[in-house]
Amino acid sequence: MIRFLFIGMLVGSALALGIGWAQTSLPALEVLPGVLAALWLVAVLRGFSWASSVGFSLMVLLSAVGLSKGMLLPCALVGVVASLVAWDLFAFGQRLRYAASDDYPVRLELQHLAQLGVVVALGLVLAWISSTVRLAFKFEWQVVMALIALGGLSTLIGWLRRNGE
Amino acid sequence: MNRSLLVGLLAFFLVFVGLLLIGAGWLVLSIPLVVYLLEGLLRGPEKVVLEAERTLSQERTNPGVPVIVTLRVTNHGPTLEQLILSDPLPAFLDVVEGSPSRMMTLRHGETLTWHYTVQGRRGYHAFRALSAIASDRLGVFTRRLSIPTSGQLLILPPVPRLRNLVIRPRVTRVYAGAIPAQQGGPGVEFFGVRDYQPGDPPRWINWRASAHHERTLFSNEYQQERVADVGIVLDARRRVNEFRGGRSLFEHSVLATASLADAFLDQGNRVGLMVYGQFINWLAPDYGKLQRERLLQALARAQPGESQAFSGLVVPPRLFPAMSQIVLVSPLLDDDVSVLLRLCAGGYSLIVVSPNPVQYEKNLLPASPAATLAARILHVQREVTLQRLRHAGVRVVDWDVECPLENLVESALSHPPAFLRAILQGGGRK
Numbered sequence: 001m002i003r004f005l006f007i008g009m010l011v012g013s014a015l016a017l018g019i020g021w022a023q024t025s026l027p028a029l030e031v032l033p034g035v036l037a038a039l040w041l042v043a044v045l046r047g048f049s050w051a052s053s054v055g056f057s058l059m060v061l062l063s064a065v066g067l068s069k070g071m072l073l074p075c076a077l078v079g080v081v082a083s084l085v086a087w088d089l090f091a092f093g094q095r096l097r098y099a100a101s102d103d104y105p106v107r108l109e110l111q112h113l114a115q116l117g118v119v120v121a122l123g124l125v126l127a128w129i130s131s132t133v134r135l136a137f138k139f140e141w142q143v144v145m146a147l148i149a150l151g152g153l154s155t156l157i158g159w160l161r162r163n164g165e
Numbered sequence: 166m167n168r169s170l171l172v173g174l175l176a177f178f179l180v181f182v183g184l185l186l187i188g189a190g191w192l193v194l195s196i197p198l199v200v201y202l203l204e205g206l207l208r209g210p211e212k213v214v215l216e217a218e219r220t221l222s223q224e225r226t227n228p229g230v231p232v233i234v235t236l237r238v239t240n241h242g243p244t245l246e247q248l249i250l251s252d253p254l255p256a257f258l259d260v261v262e263g264s265p266s267r268m269m270t271l272r273h274g275e276t277l278t279w280h281y282t283v284q285g286r287r288g289y290h291a292f293r294a295l296s297a298i299a300s301d302r303l304g305v306f307t308r309r310l311s312i313p314t315s316g317q318l319l320i321l322p323p324v325p326r327l328r329n330l331v332i333r334p335r336v337t338r339v340y341a342g343a344i345p346a347q348q349g350g351p352g353v354e355f356f357g358v359r360d361y362q363p364g365d366p367p368r369w370i371n372w373r374a375s376a377h378h379e380r381t382l383f384s385n386e387y388q389q390e391r392v393a394d395v396g397i398v399l400d401a402r403r404r405v406n407e408f409r410g411g412r413s414l415f416e417h418s419v420l421a422t423a424s425l426a427d428a429f430l431d432q433g434n435r436v437g438l439m440v441y442g443q444f445i446n447w448l449a450p451d452y453g454k455l456q457r458e459r460l461l462q463a464l465a466r467a468q469p470g471e472s473q474a475f476s477g478l479v480v481p482p483r484l485f486p487a488m489s490q491i492v493l494v495s496p497l498l499d500d501d502v503s504v505l506l507r508l509c510a511g512g513y514s515l516i517v518v519s520p521n522p523v524q525y526e527k528n529l530l531p532a533s534p535a536a537t538l539a540a541r542i543l544h545v546q547r548e549v550t551l552q553r554l555r556h557a558g559v560r561v562v563d564w565d566v567e568c569p570l571e572n573l574v575e576s577a578l579s580h581p582p583a584f585l586r587a588i589l590q591g592g593g594r595k
Contacts, residue, residue: 053171060175060194064182067190076190081197084172088201091168091304098249100264102279108268115302119204123197131193146184153180156202157173 001109002096006089010037013059013082020066020075033062033079044090052090059083077127081120088116169305172202205305214242215271217295217312225319231261231284232318236295239276246270249298252281257288257320285320287419289466292316321461322419325571327428329579334490334514337391341433349386356388392433394450396485397426399464400495401442403471408526414496415469417520417566422494424570425518426460429492438463439484443470447484488512496522499550506557515559516578523547524565 017033040055060083063076092112099105176198183191215238222233238250251266263281271277294311333345349356358371361382374383399422400406406415422438429436430453437450438460448463450456485491491508495501497519509515527540551561562577564570 053168057171057175060179060198064179064191064194067194068186068188073190073193076194077197080194084197084201088303095247095249095268095298095304098251098266099268100266100279102264103267103269112302115204119201119303120197123200126200127193127196130196131189149180150177150184153173153177153199156206157170157177 001106002089002093005113006086006093007041009082009086009089010041013037013079013086016075016082017059017062017066017071017079020063020071020079021069023075024066024069024071026069033059036062040086049090049094052087056083056087073131077124081124085116085120167307169202169205169307172198172305176202201303202305205301205303208246208301208303209306210243210245210299210301210308212242213245213297213299213308213310215240215297215310215312217314219292219295219314219316221292221316221318224317225321228286228320228323229284230320231282233280233282234265234292234316235278235280236314237276237278238271238295238312240271240273242273244270244272245299246302247300247304249300250277251296251298252292253296254283255288255290258283258285258290258318283318287322287416287465288320289462290318292318319462319465322416322423322464324423324427324461325420325569327424327571327574329575330425330428330432331578332393332395332429332490332514332516334393334395335488335512336486337393341389341391345388345390348389350389352387352389354388354390356386358383359386360384392435392452394435394437394486394489395429396437396439396450396489396491397422397429398491398493398495399438399440399467400493400497401440401467401469403442403469405496405498405522406469408522408529410529412525412529413469414520414522414525414566415467417564417570418494418496419464419467421518421520421564421570421574423461423464424574425492425494426464427457430454430457430460436460437485440464440467442468443472445481450486485513488514490514490516492516492518494518494520496520497547497550499546502550502553505554505559509557509559515554516562517554517559518562518564518574519551521547521563521565524567528567 014033014037018030021027021032022030036055036058040051040059043051043055060080063071063079063083066079067073067076092109096105096108099108176195179191179195179198183189183195217239218237220235220237222235223230226232234252236250236252240248247268248271249266249268254260254265261282261284263279265281265283267277267279269277292314294313296309297312298307298309300307345354349359358374361370361375361384365384369384371383371385375381399418401415401418406418407413426436426438433452435450435452436456438446438448440446440463446463446467448459451459491513493505493515495517497517505515505517523540523543527536530536547563551563554561560578562574564573
C-alpha cells in the first residue's frame with residue numbers, strides 16, 4: 001500500500017507542477033517535473049535511498065521557482081505537499097522493513113497515514129487561510145515579524161543540528 | 166542529512182527568499198513544511214531511557230543447532246511513539262525464525278519481550294548492544310542509541326573423529342601414552358632382549374635365548390609407549406586461504422585442526438595451538454578435556470587475517486618444546502618450504518596437512534581448456550613443493566577438500582600394517 005501511495009503522490013506532484021509550469025512564461029518546462037519524478041522513482045527503485053531527499057528538494061525548488069514565473073499558487077502548493085508526502089512515505093517504507101509480523105505492519109501503516117493526513121490537512125488549511133486572509137500591517141511590524149520568523153527558524157535549525165540523530 | 170534538518174532548511178530557504186522578494190507565495194509554500202517539522206518537534210522523544218536484557222537458550226553450541234535469543238526491553242522514560250529496535254548479527258548467523266528487529270510504540274513503563282531463533286556456522290559473537298531508533302510517528306525527529314546488553318554465542322567447529330594417528334616425535338614425555346618411545350621397558354610391542362634382572366616378571370623371561378647360555382637368563386624388553394608434545398599451527402593468512410567470490414579454504418583448515426587436536430588429546434598428548442594470520446594467537450600446550458575445550462573455543466574465534474609483518478610463514482621454535490611434534494595445517498605457498506625445512510633441521514618432527522588450493526580453485530572455475538591447463542601447471546608446481554618437503558622427512562597429507570578428511574588422514578597417518586611396523590622397528594632390536 002505504501003509503495004502505491006508513494007508512486008501516486010509522485011505522479012500527483014509531477015502532474016500539479018506540470019500543469020502549473022504550462023501556465024508560466026516558460027511553458028516548455030512543463031515536462032521537467034515529470035522527468036524529475038521519473039528519475040526520483042527509478043533512483044529509489046534501484047536502491048539509491050538518498051535520491052528521495054534530493055528529489056524532494058528539487059521538487060520544492062521547482063515549485064518555488066515556478067511561482068516567481070507565474071505558476072498558480074494551488075498548483076505549487078499541491079506539488080510541494082504531494083512531494084512531501086511521497087518523501088515521507090518512502091522513508092516510512094524504509095523504516096517499516098524493521099517491523100516484524102508481531103508488530104502488525106498494516107496497523108502501523110494505517111497509523112502513519114492517519115498522522116500524515118492530519119499534518120498535511122493542517123498544512124493545507126493554514127496555507128489556504130494565509131493565502132486568502134489579508135491583513136494590513138505597518139512596515140515596522142512586518143520587519144519585526146520577518147525577523148522573528150527568520151530568527152525562530154534559524155534557532156530551530158541550529159537546535160536540530162545539535163540534537164537531531 | 167537527517168530528515169528534520171532537510172525540512173527545516175527548505176522551510177528556511179522559502180521564508181528567507183519570500184521575505185527577500187516580498188513574495189507571499191513562497192511564504193505560503195513553506196507552511197506545510199513548517200507544520201510537518203513542528204509535528205515532529207512536538208511529538209518527538211525528549212528523553213529515551215531504555216533497558217534491555219538478553220538471554221540465549223545456549224551460549225555454546227555446534228553448527229546448525231538452533232539457538233533461541235530472547236530480548237526484553239523496558240521503557241523507563243516517556244512513551245515512545247515509534248521505536249525501532251534492531252539486534253545486529255554477524256554474517257555467520259542466520260535467522261531461522263522470528264525477526265531480530267521490531268518497530269512499535271512503547272509506552273512508559275511497558276516491557277516488550279520477543280524471541281527469534283538463529284543458527285549458524287562456526288564463529289564467536291559477543292552481543293554487546295541493541296540498536297534503537299526512537300522517533301515521532303512520522304520519523305521527523307529521531308534519536309539513535311545503543312542499549313547495552315550482554316550475551317555471547319560460541320559455535321564450535323565440527324570435529325570429525327580421527328583414529329589411530331601415529332606420530333613419531335624425537336622426544337617424548339615421561340608419562341605413559343600411545344607413542345613408541347624407542348626405549349625398552351614395560352609395553353606391548355617387542356623391543357629387544359637383555360639380561361634378566363631381579364624383579365622381572367617370569368613371563369618376560371625369554372626361555373629360547375636363555376637355553377643357549379648356561380646359568381644366564383634373558384628377559385624380553387618391550388617398547389615403552391609415552392605421550393608427547395604436539396604443537397598445531399593453523400595458517401590463517403588471508404592470501405593463502407581466500408579465493409574469488411568470497412570462497413575460503415579456511416573453514417576446512419579449521420575442521421582439520423579441530424579433528425587433529427581432538428585425536429592427539431585423546432591419545433593423552435600435550436597439545437598446543439598457534440593460529441597465525443593477522444597476529445599470532447598462541448595457546449600453550451596442555452592435556453585433557455579442559456584443553457580440548459580451550460582449543461575448540463580458540464578455533465571458534467579464529468578468523469583469517471592479513472598482516473604485512475606475518476606475510477610469510479613464521480613458526481617461532483621457542484613456542485614449541487624442542488624436538489617435539491609440529492603439525493602445520495596450511496594450503497601452503499612455495500615460500501613456506503624454507504621455514505619448514507629449518508624446523509626439520511632443528512630436530513622437530515613435522516606433519517603438514519595441506520588443503521589443496523589448486524583443486525579447490527579449479528572446482529570453483531567454469532570448465533575450460535585454459536583453466537584445465539592452468540590447474541595442471543599449478544598441480545605440478547605444488548607437487549614439486551610437496552616433494553621437497555617429503556624428501557626432508559616431512560609427512561605430508563595433500564587434502565582435496567572434496568574428500569572426507571578422516572579417510573585421507575587415517576590412510577596417511579594411521580598405524581602402519583604389522584609387516585611395515587616390523588621393518589620400521591627393526592632398528593630398535595638388539
